[in-house]
Amino acid sequence: MNIHEYQAKQIFAQYDVPTPKGIIANTPDEAVRAAEQLGGNIWVVKAQIHAGGRGLGGGVKLAKSIEEVKQLAGEILGMTLVTHQTGPEGKLVQKVYIEEGADIKDELYLSVVLDRAAEMPIIMASTEGGMDIETVAENTPEKIIKVQVDPSIGFQGFHGRELVFGLGITDKNEQRKMIDFASKLYSVYMDKDAEMIEINPLIKTGAGDFLALDGKMGFDDSALGRHPDIEEMRDISEEDPDEREASRYGLSYIALDGEIGCMVNGAGLAMGTMDTINYMGGTPANFLDVGGSANAETVAKGFEIILKNPNVKAIFVNIFGGIVRCDRIANGILEATKLVNVHVPVVVRLDGTNAPEAAEILKNANIPNVIPATDLADGAAKAVAAAKGEL
Amino acid sequence: MSILVNKDTKVIVQGFTGKEGTFHAEQCIDYGTNIVGGVTPNKGGEKHLGKPVFNTVKDAVDATGATVSMVFVPPAFVADAVMEAADAGIELAVIITEGAPVKDMMYAKQYATKHNMKTIGPNCPGIITAEECKIGIMPGMIFKKGNIGLISKSGTLTYEGANQVVKEGFGISTAVGIGGDPIIGLSYKQILPMFEADPETEAIVMIGEIGGDLEIQAAKLIKEQITKPVVAFIAGQTAPKGKRMGHAGAIISGSAGTAKEKMDALKAAGVKVVVSPADIGKAVAEVLAKK
Numbered sequence: 316m317n318i319h320e321y322q323a324k325q326i327f328a329q330y331d332v333p334t335p336k337g338i339i340a341n342t343p344d345e346a347v348r349a350a351e352q353l354g355g356n357i358w359v360v361k362a363q364i365h366a367g368g369r370g371l372g373g374g375v376k377l378a379k380s381i382e383e384v385k386q387l388a389g390e391i392l393g394m395t396l397v398t399h400q401t402g403p404e405g406k407l408v409q410k411v412y413i414e415e416g417a418d419i420k421d422e423l424y425l426s427v428v429l430d431r432a433a434e435m436p437i438i439m440a441s442t443e444g445g446m447d448i449e450t451v452a453e454n455t456p457e458k459i460i461k462v463q464v465d466p467s468i469g470f471q472g473f474h475g476r477e478l479v480f481g482l483g484i485t486d487k488n489e490q491r492k493m494i495d496f497a498s499k500l501y502s503v504y505m506d507k508d509a510e511m512i513e514i515n516p517l518i519k520t521g522a523g524d525f526l527a528l529d530g531k532m533g534f535d536d537s538a539l540g541r542h543p544d545i546e547e548m549r550d551i552s553e554e555d556p557d558e559r560e561a562s563r564y565g566l567s568y569i570a571l572d573g574e575i576g577c578m579v580n581g582a583g584l585a586m587g588t589m590d591t592i593n594y595m596g597g598t599p600a601n602f603l604d605v606g607g608s609a610n611a612e613t614v615a616k617g618f619e620i621i622l623k624n625p626n627v628k629a630i631f632v633n634i635f636g637g638i639v640r641c642d643r644i645a646n647g648i649l650e651a652t653k654l655v656n657v658h659v660p661v662v663v664r665l666d667g668t669n670a671p672e673a674a675e676i677l678k679n680a681n682i683p684n685v686i687p688a689t690d691l692a693d694g695a696a697k698a699v700a701a702a703k704g705e706l
Numbered sequence: 707m708s709i710l711v712n713k714d715t716k717v718i719v720q721g722f723t724g725k726e727g728t729f730h731a732e733q734c735i736d737y738g739t740n741i742v743g744g745v746t747p748n749k750g751g752e753k754h755l756g757k758p759v760f761n762t763v764k765d766a767v768d769a770t771g772a773t774v775s776m777v778f779v780p781p782a783f784v785a786d787a788v789m790e791a792a793d794a795g796i797e798l799a800v801i802i803t804e805g806a807p808v809k810d811m812m813y814a815k816q817y818a819t820k821h822n823m824k825t826i827g828p829n830c831p832g833i834i835t836a837e838e839c840k841i842g843i844m845p846g847m848i849f850k851k852g853n854i855g856l857i858s859k860s861g862t863l864t865y866e867g868a869n870q871v872v873k874e875g876f877g878i879s880t881a882v883g884i885g886g887d888p889i890i891g892l893s894y895k896q897i898l899p900m901f902e903a904d905p906e907t908e909a910i911v912m913i914g915e916i917g918g919d920l921e922i923q924a925a926k927l928i929k930e931q932i933t934k935p936v937v938a939f940i941a942g943q944t945a946p947k948g949k950r951m952g953h954a955g956a957i958i959s960g961s962a963g964t965a966k967e968k969m970d971a972l973k974a975a976g977v978k979v980v981v982s983p984a985d986i987g988k989a990v991a992e993v994l995a996k997k
Contacts, residue, residue: 429808429812429888429889431888431889431918431919432919432923434812434815434816434889435812466809466812466813466816467813467816505809508807508808508809510808535807535808535809537781537805537806537807537808538807538808538809538810540782541782541807569946571944571946579862580862581860581861581862581863582860582886582915583858583859583860583861583862583863583886583913583915583941584860584862584863584866584941584983586915586916586941586942586943586944586945587860587863587866587939587941587982587983589944589945590941590942590943590944590965590981590982590983591982591983591984592944593943593944594981594982595982599944602945635862635865635866635869636845637831637843637844637845637861637862637865638843666869667845667848667865667869668845668847690870690984691866691982691983691984692982692984692985695982695984
């Protein structure tokens with residue numbers, strides 16, 4: 316689960332990770348009140364969406380007067396922001412964060428993520444803040460400092476020294492502040508079961524203080540149960556409504572732009588099915604994993620969600636029953652055809668546990684739209700043909 | 707011969723009397739797995755599925771001499787269960803449970819390694835040595851005995867792969883579902899050399915997915931150490947690029963973990979890479995015919 320910048324900064328504040336002062340606003344008038352409350356004579360109006368690259372997309376603007384705050388908030392609120400992380404459809408801005416202007420001397424980069432290979436958190440830092448860090452990693456990898464932190468010992472002094480010397484910080488006072496900053500950020504990462512924390516840029520002010528000017532946080536979904544405070548920060552408007560609806564039924568759904576709807580058990584086989592459709596000259600309309608406990612209701616729901624997509628010309632149901640019993644899926648398909656108007660051809664391949672019983676059920680039901688398939692290759696070929704109107 | 711487990715392996719079940727534990731333990735017993743007991747706190751002394759129940763893993767190991775544990779406890783208790791198994795001298799824990807927090811696994815895996823306990827999973831179908839020992843949730847009947855070793859991140863693709871191998875007239879020595887979580891136990895890197903050393907395994911099927919770089923590491927290892935033919939499929943060639951929030955995850959592995967990158971690395975290592983999982987069986991027949 317991801318959260319907004321302003322929420323990440325609320326969490327930082329709980330750990331005394333320094334951030335500029337800011338207030339969230341839903342309307343231009345609220346933005347004006349926020350700016351007045353913050354005081355000063357320069358403010359930043361920042362679009363709050365779950366994606367990076369907001370500045371380049373026009374979602375972060377500097378205001379030099381209260382009038383300008385109102386004008387910019389009016390422009391940004393309600394705009395559909397397109398960045399390299401939102402996809403071409405962009406994201407609607409519903410909240411802006413009004414932040415006091417900061418005196419920026421240097422822009423740095425700092426993040427904490429899981430190093431899968433080392434199986435421990437890793438802190439990454441760079442003097443090249445404010446830039447696209449992937450480009451930095453590709454062109455000048457030596458400018459990214461990586462420090463692994465073994466959780467059994469936690470963040471130690473030497474981790475901090477590796478960071479500050481790596482960043483070329485020579486002033487002792489600044490060294491102390493940066494080590495303190497990184498240490499606290501590591502605590503946030505561990506305590507909150509974060510998946511990643513990224514601050515880009517982390518700025519050094521003219522006075523030699525370090526501030527988190529930005530903040531992105533993602534969390535381990537499996538650990539949310541023990542963090543009700545984080546769960547409360549969930550912004551459902553940032554999630555795809557179909558994906559959300561699917562997840563309520565234990566289905567994992569992602570819409571794609573092809574023509575063949577897919578219903579598969581297991582994420583790996585679901586991706587493999589999409590790959591096979593593609594290989595045979597078709598295009599998958601979605602990824603849909605019905606999970607391990609599929610029944611008539613979830614299968615019916617799956618059909619309903621797939622068929623909401625007007626581009627779908629055929630459906631391929633590909634189930635390899637392990638825990639999932641094929642006869643149950645077959646009954647689910649029968650049930651679904653009663654509940655949902657399945658108006659496109661449905662190619663069905665059921666293999667594994669109770670597959671012969673399932674074949675018998677479908678044969679006896681004799682539904683005109685249902686086309687049985689013997690294996691994955693056969694099923695994919697038939698689905699591709701059906702989508703082209705050749706079956 | 708086989709790898710890691712066989713008909714003599716003594717297995718206990720942690721989370722034995724729960725709904726999932728009961729259902730799958732029963733299936734394993736039916737398959738022929740030598741399940742010698744189980745652990746459920748406060749049910750020590752009882753019998754379940756005709757096997758003794760113990761309060762702690764230590765009690766179970768003392769009484770039965772079990773060396774392998776199949777873990778079915780709920781996600782929040784997985785780390786505790788795995789560490790208990792390691793502490794009690796279990797040699798291999800097969801963790802089936804899905805949804806264990808990553809941080810928990812970080813600690814649990816470290817502790818297991820310190821105690822020389824191997825782990826498989828979490829969030830995996832388990833391990834099966836065909837017609838001898840099934841420790842997990844896979845449908846046993848598709849795994850006919852034979853000479854093909856199988857390693858897979860994905861559960862249902864394991865079944866798909868095994869089924870095709872069997873339909874081509876071959877069989878499985880051992881199949882291991884390693885799971886796709888960020889932190890897992892045994893991976894390609896450890897299991898490929900086991901298959902290389904197993905006299906009964908003649909060829910290896912390796913099934914991977916997008917994300918992470920385990921398959922890239924495996925390609926390196928195959929080039930250097932594996933002489934047996936390997937067939938590979940990487941799921942997710944058509945998967946959309948996720949709408950990520952940050953970039954940190956991609957930078958850390960030094961690659962985006964795309965299917966293409968992984969397929970190219972495996973091809974360069976001499977692996978027979980198939981574009982569709984529907985071709986796994988045929989590819990196995992091909993590489994064995996060449997031998």
